[in-house]
Amino acid sequence: GNTKYTRDIRYAHDSKDRYTTGAYPSDEFLKEIIDFTKGKTDVDLARIVVEKSYEIPSFLEKVGVKLQGALKGTLHLSRTNLFLLGGGKAMLNSYYKKAGELGVDIIYESALEDLVISGGEFEEALISVRGKRISVKGKAIVIASGGFEANIEWLKRYWGNAAENFIVRGSRYNDGMGLRILLDKGAEPVGDPKDMHAMAVDARSPKYDGGMVTRVDAIPFGIVVNKHGKRFYDEGEDLWSKRYAIWGKLIAEQPDQIAFVIYDSKSQGIFIPPAYPPYSANTIKDLAEILGIDPQSLEKTVAEYNSSIECRRFDPSGLDACRTKGIDPPKSHWARPIDTPPFYAYRLRPGITFTYMGVRVDRSGRVLMRGGGRFKNIFAAGEIMMGNILSRGYLAGLGLTIGTVFGWISGEGAGNV
Structure with missing residues (x-):
């Protein structure tokens, strides 16, 4: 995904700390989100992200991520954002190490091909692993597969041939397959497909x-x-x-x-x-x-x-x-x-970094369905649900904040099914 290309994360804090040069309280953070989206944001979800962002530094330290001390001259971010020592790639390495210690199995060189859903309930995921199709069953699933920013043909639906001139500054693997499957299975879309x-x-x-x-x-x-x-x-x-x-x-x-x-x-x-x-x-x-x-x-x-x-x-x-x-x-x-x-x-x-169109979620990260209702055990995190909060514009480091907070929320929701 795109996390490895990141370097900083925005979070609320009420006073200067080891990673920033001054206070950035939650009311200021939330107001900035409302202002740059011109009010076109799910304020309830935005408030959840802002309030839970207070916990980000302690969480990162707990899982072994190394953080940079307060910096100056960083795009006016020294007061609002903490910087990752070694950037997003080093953070991911810490996550993988911790996941391994917890007994999490990670499958590489794989792609989601389809989801088996019955009566609004996830039953199994069909995955291609090095050319071989396998089935993975589970009590719940969290889709965190990003947007469709690397899918030039999909972008051309909204931008025409202009999309051929886009440079994909992040992962070439974010082709939107997870998003496409969820939309085809009845997930409610959110966000303008042309915004990015x-x-x-x-x-x-x-x-x-x-x-x-x-x-x-x-x-x-x-x-x-x-x-x-x-x-x-x-x-x-x-x-x-x-x-x-x-x-x-x-x-x-x-x-x-x-x-x-x-x-x-x-x-x-x-x-x-x-x-x-x-x-x-x-x-x-x-x-x-x-x-x-x-x-x-x-x-x-x-x-x-x-x-x-x-x-x-x-x-x-x-x-x-x-x-x-x-x-x-x-x-x-x-x-x-x-x-x-x-x-x-x-x-x-x-x-292009990521697209804003995604799936609508509730406070627990559960994916909502078109026409009302919600999937019983399908959750989303990261870019694929970011359009709930980001309709236009951006604040540096906010994408990683949303991904982190809803990673916690959706992971906990899936674990409690």
Whole structure:
């Protein structure tokens, strides 16, 4: 799954602790979820996630996960998120080790093919293991198989051929089979099938499995233009940790699903660099030619942007007083003239992490059925049910929070059947 590509997790805490630089109380956490989804969230489930997130650090330590001490300069996350020492892969290794100690059998190189369900009750799972089909029976099942972000054909139903230009920054195995089976068996869907957690990634990234290092964090400190050299969205709308996950969809809506972030030498070194070096030139005209953009169009866009700036106090660590006036789209923060060579750029593609469409669940993680009722012993956790809480937008580290909390809840529910 995608957990191995993660690095931090958001959690509520009422005071500064070993992993963060300040308090992040539950009421603030919940308000942020309601705000960025514009109220389109199951507030009851969101509140459960927030309140139970207090327990995350102690749980991680209990199962042997190593945690990083408080960090600064991490996309404005030092107060709200704890960082995993060794990232998500190290966390997974700790989980596997603990599961083995508890006697849990783990089957590799396997895929879910179907579920046998009778009268709303799960009876057995049909699984392909290294080409051989086996049946696994159980008292209950938890489906935690992610979304359909790596299934380009499924994405094309909603995005058309534009989906061919998406880069899958996570697992190539998240093809949505578990979700497809549940929907076919009568599960109630939740979430817009076209919405997704997707960010701007370097266009040179591999098609699959690029992970965190392909993300381009230069956007707040420059401008973003499409293939015609035109800006199309506010690059400084809010803190980057609250906006980075919308840029993939924005780019997906542009011609040929390509965009370019342009900045100058003043911004070099302010953001975390991706794996690839930027393109550079001593003039905007030369940079445009390297990128394949009409030079006159890009020069005009940069000139209009530069002349619109009102900057009293530039502060990359928070919402500052540098903004534009009189242009559309505006830039609300971190607006500085792009006037100091050399000039830099990255080509950007939509980098999809996960899809928001999933199955609706109740407070116990039990999957609900279309037309009313619920499955007796089928539960869900992680991306496959994340659409109950995430309808749009994102907060950095929240996906892992939801997966962790509903992993507990659904696991406990299944164990008590």
